[in-house]
Amino acid sequence: MITSLKHSVNVLIEALPVDHGDMAEHEAEADELEQALRGAVRGDVSFDAASRALMTMDASNYRRVPTGVVAPRDADDVAAALAVCREHGVPVVARGAGTSIAGQATGLGVVLDFTRHMRSIRSLDPEQRTAVVQPGVILDELRTAAGAHGLTFGPDPSTHSRCTLGGMIGNNSCGSHSVAWGTTADNVHALDVLTYGGERVRAAQGLDALPARLRDGMRSLAGDHLALLRTGFPELPRRISGYALDELLPEKNADVARALTGSEGTLGVLTEATVRLVEAPAARALAVLGYPDESAAAEAAHTLLPYGPLTVEGMAADLVAGASGLPKGGAWLFVEVGGSGREEAYARAEEIARAAAHATTDHTVVADPAGQRALWRVREDASGTATRMPDGSEAWPGWEDCAVPPARLGAYLRDFRALMAQHGLRGTPYGHFGDGCIHVRIDFDLMREAGVRVFRDFSTDLADLVVTHGGSLSGEHGDGLARAELLPRMYGDEMVGLFHRFKDLWDPANGLNPGVLARPRRLDQDLRFDVLPRRPVDVEFGYPHDGGDFSAAVRRCVGVAKCRNESVSGASVMCPSYRATGEEQHSTRGRARLLHEMLAGEVVQDGWRSEEVRDALDLCLSCKGCRSDCPVGVDMATYKAEFLHHHYEGRVRPAGHYSMGWLPVWLRAAASLRAAPVANAASGVGFLSTLAKRMGGIAPERDIPELAREPFTRWWRGHVRTVPREAARTVVLWPDTFTNYLSPSVGQAAVRVLESAGLRVVVPPKPVCCGLTWVSTGQLDRARTVMRRTLDVMAPALDAGLPVVGLEPSCTAALRTDLPELLGSDDPRAARLASSVQTFAQALETHAPDWEPPKVDRPVVGQTHCHQHAVLGDAADRRLRERAGLTGELSGGCCGLAGNFGFEAGHYDVSVACAEDQLLPSVRAADENAEVLADGFSCRTQLDHLTDRPSRHLAELLAERLS
Structure with a gap:
C-alpha cells in the first residue's frame, strides 16, 4: 500500500497547490520518516534542502523531487532502509552517478545513493575472469583493477570515469566497444538484489534458487507466453527497451540476471554483482576514416564488421568543428582494432583503411596511445558538446540512443533527418554506427508550451519511424521517463501487458522507481524546465554565450558529470574541490543543480540569499577549469561571483572579502607609505600575525606573504631602457597587483627578456587593475568601477593598437574574460582591451618570431596555471619552453591556493588536498635538478608553503640565462 506520504510526494512533484495545513502534515510525516531511517541505518541520512536538490535531476530533461537521501553502508543498510520506506509507504529510487539521460535516476520518495560507501570491488578472479562488485564501483576503478591481470570490463560508456556498475546494470549500458564485447547484460553472471518487499534474491541462470513466489510467477509468465516471447522482440545488437522477458525462455536457461539487467531499478535494488571480464588487447590502433557525409559513413559502418573491430564509432563535421587530427571529410568513422603488439594492431588498422578506401575521402591510422586518447576525447565529450548547436542555441536529449539493425542505419538516418526537418528541428547525430545506435541532441524548445507539443509530436512520430526500421526505442540508456510511454508502439499492447505483470510480480506495492517502464508517466511530464523563470533574471555579468540569460547559463549543465571524474586526467583541471572532497555539492554539476533549484524556488526557497547555494559555492576555487574542461562550458567561477554579489548585497560580508577582496587598495597604500x-x-x-589573520579572515595555518620593498612600477621608473625607440615593436607590460607589490622580480625579468627580443616595453602611466579580487569575492559594483578607471588609463594604448602583455595568468584571464563580460556592451573599450591581451609567451612568439631564447637545457616540473589552461591556452608556452631546451611536461589540476581561496579561514585542508591531487606529487617525484615552474603567484606561494623547492616564473628562468 502507498500511504499518504507517498501521495504527498507526488502532489509536490506535480506542483499542485497544497494548503498550509496539508504542508505541515507532510513535513511532519517527512520528519517521522527521517527519524525512522536514522534509527535503522548506519549510513548517511539527509533530508535537508541541499541534499534533496542535488538529486532532483540526472542527465536528462526530467526533474523529480525526492523526500530524502540515504547513502547505505552495506546490504543490511539497504534492507533496513527498504523496511522503513515500506512501513511508511514511500517509494525508493536507487542511484549511481546520476548520468542517466532518460530520467530514471531522478528521485521519488527516498533516493539510495550508492556512490558514497558501497563502492568496493569485493573480489577479482583472473582465472575465472570474474569480479564481484558493489553497485557504487566506478567503471574505471574496475577496469584499472582488471587491467593488472590483462583483463577489462567490456562495456564502456563515454562516462566511464564516473559511471557506476550499478547504474550500468540498471540501464544495460553498452559503450563504444559493444561491437566486440556486447552490452552489460552480456557481461553479467549473477546479481544479488533486494525487493521492495524485503526478499533477498540471488539472480542467475535458472529459477530454482528463487523464492517460491517469484519462481512460480516467472515460470508461469514465461510458460504461458512462449510464442510471444520468441517472436515479439526485434533481433538487433542494441535492443534495450522494455523488460528482457525473452531471457526467461527455457532455451536461454531462464537467465534471471539478464532479465533484471536493464530494469532501471523498478524490480529490485542491487546490492552486489558478479560480472564477467574479458581479455584486453595488448595494443590498440585507431583507423579514422573520412567520408563525404554522415550518410556515407553510416552506410559503410556495417561493412567493416567482418574485419573484427573493437568498435566502429561515427560522427559528422557539425559536431567536431575545429577538432585537430582528423582526416579530410564531412564525417568520420573511428575504427579501433587490437593486436598482440603495436605493429600487429597498426597492420590491422591499415588493412581496414585499405578495404574502405573506395568510399573514403581520406584516412589516418594512429597507434600512439596519447594520440588515440586525444581523438577519443573528442568523441567522449560529444554528449556535452552536442548540447549546443553551432549557432549557440540549446539542444537536449530525449531521443538520444535509438537503435536499428546496422545494415539499415544509413536509410534510417536519412529518414530521421527528414523527420527533424518536417518538425522544424535540428540535431547532430553521432555514436555507435557499428551497432546501428545513434546519439543526438535536438533543439527542442522545452521552455514553451508550443515547443513541448512539438517535442511530444516528434517523439511519437520518431517512435513509429524506429519501429518501421525494425529498431529499438532505446539502444543504450534505457526508456526511463523519456520513452516508456511509447513502448506499446514498439511491442504492442499484449507484450506491454506482460511488462506490467512482470513489474507486479517483483514489486506488487509499486515501491521501486514508480512511473518508469511499467505504467509510465507521460513523456512530457516532469520536465526540468517547467519550474524555471520565463523571464531573464536580473544579473550583473553579460553572459554573451547565453543571450544574457542567467537561467540559460545555468541550463548549460546537462548532468554528464565530467566534473565528477575522480582520477587524474592529463592536463585537466575540473573539478579540484570535488576531487578533494568527493561530495556532489562541491562538483560543478552539484553547484549548477543548486543554482537551478534556487531559480526554481521550490526546494531551495531563499533565492539569492540561499545558504545552501552559498555553502556549495564556498569551496569553489574559481579556477575556471570548468570553462574549458566541461563539455558544455559551464563557468562556475562567474556564477559564483554573480551569486556572491547578490547574496551579500546590502549586508556585511565575510572578513576575507574586505581584506583580500580589496587587496590592491591595501597594497597600494602600503607601497605609497613605504610601509613594507x-x-x-x-x-x-x-x-600580531595571529590578530591580523583573525581580523582579515585568513587561515591561521598560512604565512602572510611579504611585501616587496620596491614595487615593480617604482623600479620601472628608474630602469634604463635598452631598446632604441625607433627600432622596436612596442608592447605594454601589465603591472598586475601580485607582480607589482609581491613579486616584482617577475616583472623585472620579463622586461629584460622582452627587451632582449627587440621589443620596446612601456608600462601604464597610472595604476591599473583587472578587478579580479573584487570579482572573485562578488563585489561587482566595485570591480566595474576599477575596470572603467583602468580603461581610462589604457585608452591611449588601445587607440594606438598596442598589445598588452600579462605575466600573472589569473589577471590576464580576467582581462580576457571577466572585464568584457562584466562591462558588456556598455563600454566598447572593454572588448578592445580583451582582444589586445596576450601572455608572455604569446607576445614573444607573435612580435619577436625570430628571437632565439637562451638555452636552459634542463628538465622542468610544475603546473600549468588553471586560468591559463581554461582561458588563455599554453601552446605558445610549450613551444617557448621547447626552444629554450626545457624538457618535461607540467601537470594539470589546480594548486589549491587560487588567489584568496586558500588564504580564507576554513579552506586550508581543501586547499592542501587540491595541491596533493597533482602538483605536489609531481614536484616530489621530479629530479632534484629540475626547475620548478609556476607562472602564477598563488602557485608559487602554495609551493613555498608546502614544499622546500623554490619555484619561478618562466620569465625569471629565461632572464637568468641572458648574456
Missing part, C-alpha cells in the same frame, strides 16, 4: 619593512616585520611577530 614595518608590515613584514609585524607579520613575523606571533600575536
Whole structure:
C-alpha cells in the first residue's frame, strides 16, 4: 500500500497547490520518516534542502523531487532502509552517478545513493575472469583493477570515469566497444538484489534458487507466453527497451540476471554483482576514416564488421568543428582494432583503411596511445558538446540512443533527418554506427508550451519511424521517463501487458522507481524546465554565450558529470574541490543543480540569499577549469561571483572579502607609505600575525606573504631602457597587483627578456587593475568601477593598437574574460582591451618570431596555471619552453591556493588536498635538478608553503640565462 506520504510526494512533484495545513502534515510525516531511517541505518541520512536538490535531476530533461537521501553502508543498510520506506509507504529510487539521460535516476520518495560507501570491488578472479562488485564501483576503478591481470570490463560508456556498475546494470549500458564485447547484460553472471518487499534474491541462470513466489510467477509468465516471447522482440545488437522477458525462455536457461539487467531499478535494488571480464588487447590502433557525409559513413559502418573491430564509432563535421587530427571529410568513422603488439594492431588498422578506401575521402591510422586518447576525447565529450548547436542555441536529449539493425542505419538516418526537418528541428547525430545506435541532441524548445507539443509530436512520430526500421526505442540508456510511454508502439499492447505483470510480480506495492517502464508517466511530464523563470533574471555579468540569460547559463549543465571524474586526467583541471572532497555539492554539476533549484524556488526557497547555494559555492576555487574542461562550458567561477554579489548585497560580508577582496587598495597604500619593512616585520611577530589573520579572515595555518620593498612600477621608473625607440615593436607590460607589490622580480625579468627580443616595453602611466579580487569575492559594483578607471588609463594604448602583455595568468584571464563580460556592451573599450591581451609567451612568439631564447637545457616540473589552461591556452608556452631546451611536461589540476581561496579561514585542508591531487606529487617525484615552474603567484606561494623547492616564473628562468 502507498500511504499518504507517498501521495504527498507526488502532489509536490506535480506542483499542485497544497494548503498550509496539508504542508505541515507532510513535513511532519517527512520528519517521522527521517527519524525512522536514522534509527535503522548506519549510513548517511539527509533530508535537508541541499541534499534533496542535488538529486532532483540526472542527465536528462526530467526533474523529480525526492523526500530524502540515504547513502547505505552495506546490504543490511539497504534492507533496513527498504523496511522503513515500506512501513511508511514511500517509494525508493536507487542511484549511481546520476548520468542517466532518460530520467530514471531522478528521485521519488527516498533516493539510495550508492556512490558514497558501497563502492568496493569485493573480489577479482583472473582465472575465472570474474569480479564481484558493489553497485557504487566506478567503471574505471574496475577496469584499472582488471587491467593488472590483462583483463577489462567490456562495456564502456563515454562516462566511464564516473559511471557506476550499478547504474550500468540498471540501464544495460553498452559503450563504444559493444561491437566486440556486447552490452552489460552480456557481461553479467549473477546479481544479488533486494525487493521492495524485503526478499533477498540471488539472480542467475535458472529459477530454482528463487523464492517460491517469484519462481512460480516467472515460470508461469514465461510458460504461458512462449510464442510471444520468441517472436515479439526485434533481433538487433542494441535492443534495450522494455523488460528482457525473452531471457526467461527455457532455451536461454531462464537467465534471471539478464532479465533484471536493464530494469532501471523498478524490480529490485542491487546490492552486489558478479560480472564477467574479458581479455584486453595488448595494443590498440585507431583507423579514422573520412567520408563525404554522415550518410556515407553510416552506410559503410556495417561493412567493416567482418574485419573484427573493437568498435566502429561515427560522427559528422557539425559536431567536431575545429577538432585537430582528423582526416579530410564531412564525417568520420573511428575504427579501433587490437593486436598482440603495436605493429600487429597498426597492420590491422591499415588493412581496414585499405578495404574502405573506395568510399573514403581520406584516412589516418594512429597507434600512439596519447594520440588515440586525444581523438577519443573528442568523441567522449560529444554528449556535452552536442548540447549546443553551432549557432549557440540549446539542444537536449530525449531521443538520444535509438537503435536499428546496422545494415539499415544509413536509410534510417536519412529518414530521421527528414523527420527533424518536417518538425522544424535540428540535431547532430553521432555514436555507435557499428551497432546501428545513434546519439543526438535536438533543439527542442522545452521552455514553451508550443515547443513541448512539438517535442511530444516528434517523439511519437520518431517512435513509429524506429519501429518501421525494425529498431529499438532505446539502444543504450534505457526508456526511463523519456520513452516508456511509447513502448506499446514498439511491442504492442499484449507484450506491454506482460511488462506490467512482470513489474507486479517483483514489486506488487509499486515501491521501486514508480512511473518508469511499467505504467509510465507521460513523456512530457516532469520536465526540468517547467519550474524555471520565463523571464531573464536580473544579473550583473553579460553572459554573451547565453543571450544574457542567467537561467540559460545555468541550463548549460546537462548532468554528464565530467566534473565528477575522480582520477587524474592529463592536463585537466575540473573539478579540484570535488576531487578533494568527493561530495556532489562541491562538483560543478552539484553547484549548477543548486543554482537551478534556487531559480526554481521550490526546494531551495531563499533565492539569492540561499545558504545552501552559498555553502556549495564556498569551496569553489574559481579556477575556471570548468570553462574549458566541461563539455558544455559551464563557468562556475562567474556564477559564483554573480551569486556572491547578490547574496551579500546590502549586508556585511565575510572578513576575507574586505581584506583580500580589496587587496590592491591595501597594497597600494602600503607601497605609497613605504610601509613594507614595518608590515613584514609585524607579520613575523606571533600575536600580531595571529590578530591580523583573525581580523582579515585568513587561515591561521598560512604565512602572510611579504611585501616587496620596491614595487615593480617604482623600479620601472628608474630602469634604463635598452631598446632604441625607433627600432622596436612596442608592447605594454601589465603591472598586475601580485607582480607589482609581491613579486616584482617577475616583472623585472620579463622586461629584460622582452627587451632582449627587440621589443620596446612601456608600462601604464597610472595604476591599473583587472578587478579580479573584487570579482572573485562578488563585489561587482566595485570591480566595474576599477575596470572603467583602468580603461581610462589604457585608452591611449588601445587607440594606438598596442598589445598588452600579462605575466600573472589569473589577471590576464580576467582581462580576457571577466572585464568584457562584466562591462558588456556598455563600454566598447572593454572588448578592445580583451582582444589586445596576450601572455608572455604569446607576445614573444607573435612580435619577436625570430628571437632565439637562451638555452636552459634542463628538465622542468610544475603546473600549468588553471586560468591559463581554461582561458588563455599554453601552446605558445610549450613551444617557448621547447626552444629554450626545457624538457618535461607540467601537470594539470589546480594548486589549491587560487588567489584568496586558500588564504580564507576554513579552506586550508581543501586547499592542501587540491595541491596533493597533482602538483605536489609531481614536484616530489621530479629530479632534484629540475626547475620548478609556476607562472602564477598563488602557485608559487602554495609551493613555498608546502614544499622546500623554490619555484619561478618562466620569465625569471629565461632572464637568468641572458648574456
